[in-house]
Amino acid sequence: MSSHLGNSRRQMVELLARQIRGLEGARQVDFGGAISSGCHEFDRWLPERGFRRGTLVEWLAAGAGSGAGVLALVAARAACQEGGALVVVDRQQEFYPPAAAALGIDVAGLVIVRPRNQRDDWWAIEQALRSRGVGAVWCRCDHVAAPREDNRLFRRFQLAAERGGALGLVVRPAATRRLPSWADMRLWVEPLAAREGRCLRVELLHSRHAATGGMLAAVRPASVELIVDDETGAVRVAPRLAIAAAGQRAARA
Amino acid sequence: MYVAPGRGVARVRLCSAAARRRGVLPGMPLAEATALAAQPADSQGRFQTRMHSPSGATAGLPSSVVSARALLDELAVAHKPDSETHSSVLHLEPHDPVADRAALARLATACQRFTPTVGWEEPPAGDDPLASPDTLLLDISGSAHLFGGEEKLARRILAGFARRGLRAHVAVADTIGAAWACAHVAAEEINCRAGTALLDKPAVAPQGGFETASSAIIVPPGESAAALAELPVAALRLPARTLALLAELGLARVEQLISLPRQAIPARLGPEIGLRLDQALGLSREVIVCRSLLPPLEADCSFETPLAAREPLLTVLGDLLRQLTRVLDERRHGIQALDCRLYLENGLVVSVPLGLVQPRADAAYLRSLLELRFEQVQFAAPVSALRLRVVVSAPLVHRQQELFATDLARDRQRHLTELLDQLASRLGGDNVVRARLVSDAQPEQVCRYEPMLLSGPAAGRSTGSKEAGIASGLRLGVRSSPGNDSRPLRPRRQRRKRAQEPRRAAPVTFRRPLRLARRPLAVEAWSVVPDGPLLRFRWSGGEERVARSWGPERIETGWWRGRAVRRDYYQIETATGRRYWLFRRLDDRRWFLHGWFE
Known part of the structure; x- marks a missing residue:
């Protein structure tokens, strides 16, 4: 009986969410269901139970070596599982394919684009997002532009993604946190000290559909801690007590 | 004597055997060579040297077929004593690689009576920037019996060259590498153990002073390794730098290289040796690039008033592309590589090459890609003429349309191909790459990056255009193993030995940074x-x-x-x-x- 009630409640929430989405953005094309982030609990925490095709997701890294790129690449891998190429726009020429191979990505099918200047970098990202042959675009945008320019640029990225249906995953530095965002979702990734594996705290800074799906905003924790397995790259949600204990140990050290 | 004008100093490019006897060598300054040639002759009398241009192939060019070697150098310089004047006459001709290629193309055309698959080997880049191809490659799989067997076929080829006044070395073997080696090296050391040497008497009267007769060598199937063993390492088509290294190490014969541990060869002696050895022994794939006889496909337009604005230029470009695609459409071909040349008012010529992942015959699409290329080009002066040349064309891939079903994967592939074309057009082919992991200890060397354009499904097949029209010279040819397709050659032992390739994909580990x-x-x-x-x-x-x-x-x-x-x-x-x-x-x-x- 309770299960029946639970199901009907979930269906009602889904129905309302769809109606809100329809009111919010009638222009948005439906490219299918949500893409899993690779971790079920993390999906539940995300506003739309994962990532959606044709959207832009910003991953703000708290600093070099913070782990935002790996989480974005795991999402890119999931986005390309049903077809479509994974395009990596690497202006810095620092992307290291063996790490992608370790995550289970077929390196031979990876398209690596190396623009020579900033203008070509932005152009390549936009073209890749616009293409219907691309499943996901992974890129690092270290350049911090003026707010107005940044605004215009990411608006173009967003429109390109909506047209092509690719999932855009943009890894950006912490300095862009103050800038307004046209992305559908903006996530803050910060590493934490942990006893085992690699612990990353992910905070949702912004979402265009924050109240329309997944865990309701009222009950959603402000952030979630994820553990990335050192051997396999698998992602899981960390028990909070373990993180707290490790943090105290690190503070005493 | 052929002279290649160098920077400031004209140098000898090729010379006759008689000239060599008098001390003239390729690379020597012309003035020095002239002085040597003008010296009094030996006791046998004086000399008159007559030069034969390779562009007039029927006059002087030697050649080879199937697996044949054309003695270009000996043929290039004709030389005989003049009994009337008893004076030494020196003839000089400018070196003309374009004419050489044209002559080789004519010979390739003539050889198509023996097999439809005729190609030639481009000389390796680097060793000699002026080198021209001089070896013809023929795939005679399935055609030898039409001429009464390989031996009779080889004799007919030699006879055909003799009628043109040419000499050739022919070698028939299982692989391109083995045939090349026998045609070039074994013909001179004609003691090839496993091969059957058919030494002919000189196929043409030695009016030009050629000492080496035409010859044909037939290596029985499966005997390539034995035929190669005794040959010098130069028979493996190695660059001069590699040959010098091998000489330093005391490795003179192919059998010495064969006996080395294969895993150690690439790391210690470079990848070239292993590759050439594998190709010669049939462990690695090698392809005969078939030369088409189609005329070059070009379209051009001159302007009375030079154009400075790009928009009218692109309009004209669109018209020219429509002309080209109309012709290609009749052949069911598409353009895969295109060269656009802009002749500026100030005399400069700007070349804008364009490459595609897959052949396309859509003029509007090609124009949009060229427009992207033009964004990266600055014109120093108005454009007075425009010329488009199809460098590579290939058959278009047609698939039956489905009435009700939609093929999402094919649609995605098409969109991805268009994206790659766009990216490569604007950013350059070298900046749109795919990674290949190799087993290497050094992290920086683990990845090899390959341009996506080169790895396209139809890349590498050249037809039409000027490339087919500017051939010349010659050398060897090949017979593929029985039962194989004519192209590419895939030797029998290839599959079994492929596992021995020295560089495999690197094992992945998560302990590598992104x-x-x-x-x-x-x-x-x-x-x-x-x-x-x-x-x-x-x-x-x-x-x-x-x-x-x-x-x-x-x-x-x-x-x-x-x-x-x-x-x-x-x-x-x-x-x-x-x-x-x-x-x-x-x-x-x-x-x-x-x-x-x-």
Whole structure:
């Protein structure tokens, strides 16, 4: 009986969410269901139970070596599982394919684009997002532009993604946190000290559909801690007590 | 004597055997060669030297077929005593590689009576920038019996060349490499153990002073290795630098190379030797690039008033592209590589090459790609003429349309192909790449990047255009193994031996950073004891305290790769949870930051 009630409640929430989405953005094309982030609990925490095709997701890294790129690449891998190429726009020429191979990505099918200047970098990202042959675009945008320019640029990225249906995953530095965002979702990734594996705290800074799906905003924790397995790259949600204990140990050290 | 005008000094390109006897050598300054040739003759009398241009192939060019070698150098210079004048006459001709290619193309056309698959081998880039192809390659699989067998076919080929006044060395073998070796080297050392040498009497009267007769060598199926064993290493088509290295090491014969451990050859002697050896022995694939006889496909337009604006230029470009695609459409071909030349008012010529992943015959699509290319080109002056040349065309891929079903995967592939074309047009083909992982200890060498354009499904087939119209000279040919397709040649033992290829895909490990610095960055590091675990390090102005570390992972490269790399790698997690990839250089114990686990 309770299960029946639970199901009907979930269906009602889904129905309302769809109606809100329809009111919010009638222009948005439906490219299918949500893409899993690779971790079920993390999906539940995300506003739309994962990532959606044709959207832009910003991953703000708290600093070099913070782990935002790996989480974005795991999402890119999931986005390309049903077809479509994974395009990596690497202006810095620092992307290291063996790490992608370790995550289970077929390196031979990876398209690596190396623009020579900033203008070509932005152009390549936009073209890749616009293409219907691309499943996901992974890129690092270290350049911090003026707010107005940044605004215009990411608006173009967003429109390109909506047209092509690719999932855009943009890894950006912490300095862009103050800038307004046209992305559908903006996530803050910060590493934490942990006893085992690699612990990353992910905070949702912004979402265009924050109240329309997944865990309701009222009950959603402000952030979630994820553990990335050192051997396999698998992602899981960390028990909070373990993180707290490790943090105290690190503070005493 | 052929003379290639160099920078300031004209030098001898090719010379006759008689000229060689008098001390003239290729590469020698012309003035020196002229002085040597003008010296009084020996006791046998004086000399008159007559030059034969390779462009007039029927006059002087020697050649070879199937697996045949054309003695271009000997043929290039004709020389005989003049009994009437008893004076030494020196004839000089300018070296003309374009005419050489044209002559070779005519010979390739003539050889198509023996097999439809006729090609020639381009000389390796680097050794000699002026080198022209001089060897014809013929795939006679399935056609030899039409002429009464390989031996009779070889004789007919020699006869055909003799009628043109040419001499040739013909070799028939299982692989291109073995046939090349026999045609070039074994013909001179004609003691090929496993082969049947059919030494002919001189096929043409030696009016030009040629000493070497035409010949044909038939290597029985499966005997390529035995035929190659006794030959010098030069028979493997190796560059001069590699041959010099082998000479230093005392490796003179192919059998010495065959006896070496195959795994060690690429690392210690370079990848070229292993590849050539595999090709000659049939362990590696080698393709005859078939030369088409189609005329060059070009379209051009001149303007009475030079154009400075790009829009009218693009309109004309669209018209020219429509002309080209209309012709190609009749052949059901598409353009895969195009060269657009803009002739500027100030006399300069701007070349704008265009490459595609797959052949296309859509003029509007090609125009849009050229428009992207033009965005990267600055014109110093108005354009007075425009010429388009199809460099590579290939058959279009047609698929039956489905009435009700939609093929999502095919649609995606088409969109992806268009994206790659666009990216490569604007950014350049070298900037749109795919990675190939190889097994290498040094992290920087683990990835090889290959342009996506080259790895397209139809890349590499050239037809039409000027390339087919500017051939000349010649050398060998080949017979593929029985039962195989004519092209590419896939020897019998290839599949079994493929597993022995020295470089396999690298094993993946998660302990590699997502971001690797283009060059390792020196960091300041502290540890409690020398060579002990790292405690702190300073990078980019900030200090990081180490909380956890994994390692060391020792990486060493062999001495044969030049400067040895010896490093101990550590994965470091700082107190703030950030992860870095650092190494300690074992030579001087200095620390470097090499990557970030982003």
